[in-house]
Amino acid sequence: MGMEYRQLGGSGFKVPVLTLGTGTFGGQGDFFKVWGSSGVEEATRLVDISLEAGLNMFDSADNYSRGLAEEILGKAISGRREKVILSTKGTFRSGEGPNDVGSSRFHITRAVEASLKRLGTDYIDLYQLHAFDALTPVEEALRALDDLVRAGKIRYIGASNFSGWHLMKSLATSEKYGLARHVAHQAYYSLVSREFEWELMPLALDQKVGTVVWSPLGWARLTGKIRRGQPRPEGSRMQSSLNAQGAPPLSEEYLFRVVDALDAVAAETGKTVPQVAINWLLQRPSVSTIVIGARNEEQLRQNLGAVGWNLTPDQVARLDAASAVTPTYPYWHQLGFAERNPFPTKVD
Template identity: 40%
Template structure:
């Protein structure tokens, strides 16, 4: 495991973060609590120190599992979680308002069995709440010690720039990280975000490096469509319907050749691409 600072900060992360989106899911593709805790323990034993979750993952169960698994290892581990989407039917239990962010953080702290969150991400942009309100409540949470660093996820480039620019204008803590999907079959961030994030001091923490499983080497054109990618339904980015095209199969052909050249797995080649582009 290698380590590096996140963005323009002194927070040091391992180069592999453990994602926990399906920990505790009840339907479809899921990871049981027992298996999830074993994965977390193995990840920590291998030198990993950064676990990523969100309050909406498995309706909070992902955070609960992490909280249970990290008892005794909390101070050695970076926990990232997110806020934005609804966790109840309350009209104010959604968005990036002062009310929702404070309540969401309190609830996440309870589920995670901790008194601070290392990295709090804004899960997506909120077109209703003034960004100034969001930034001021984030500053309040940092001052209180309940949140240590902040990041953005799924923002458009102009939204990232506006938010980061306002932190300077308001003299609040800046964002240090950004989460976006990035893989050999999903490369949109290369067009605009790389330069933006470098310029504004945000580190890119990519998710989905295997393209929803497509790049794992388990699938081929000849494989029956049923059960190929168990990840998502047709209307999502990682669905088989979106991955199954000529361009992506050409990419898989190139990966096939590299696995033979370097005696590596498809997954290793796909993940190595992301590491290479980060340098």
């Protein structure tokens, strides 16, 4: 199975279409404990398997298991830094003080230095603002990131969980002042969460921002374990009330309709439900890479099986139809003007 590589937005940088997320490393705190708790040994094994498959990009964040995920990732890639692409994120609270949060120059500079130390490296390939900070001027955040790029501590910058106007304002500011520009947007997108397509996808295509997809299995709902008329699996993330609270609500009927369609396509292709769900995302416009998670070796190998083959246009169309919802305003209104406002349909 050959790994496919795509350009990250409008940059010259290529990334594998699958990235291994490290939310499952460490297991510190009630929220992350449910995701997984890989220690250094297991994490190293997951990195080994990934690299064998051509997956050489690893995504973390300073708030995953209170920094422990970055530390474990740093140890797992020790001695082979030049073989891997490291992406991480900062903006969320990292301490008790009033300045230990946000995208201010003070906090971002401190957060990057702390991430570098935990990761055991002197540069981060892709550094992403984990959320929009409305209390910090966009110019301040971007200038701080630009300084870090010029200092060689960051190669590329990205955003995560931004609204369309957050991202567009940031891009316009970069253009105005000649600052480093967001080449990636890490966004929540799956067959059961297609709001990304309404504004963020056309923006990504127009502005050449590569989409880094997080939670491609819809907050663990598309694992194939949740089906019509069956009890929820024991020990799954969806059994955790804390994790379920964090997940966007979905009607059961809608979820089952999508899973029924996935089941049918999985039977035709001989692939699993998660493999089909991830492969569908790989065919969506603007997607550069998909962050997959793995609590263990078996899950990782299964997720790696999502590449090296493609769903047929008919299968994609059936999954599209099963997962379609009426968008909120103004997007439903814009759909009526397709002649001049076409919906993105194909990957370049």
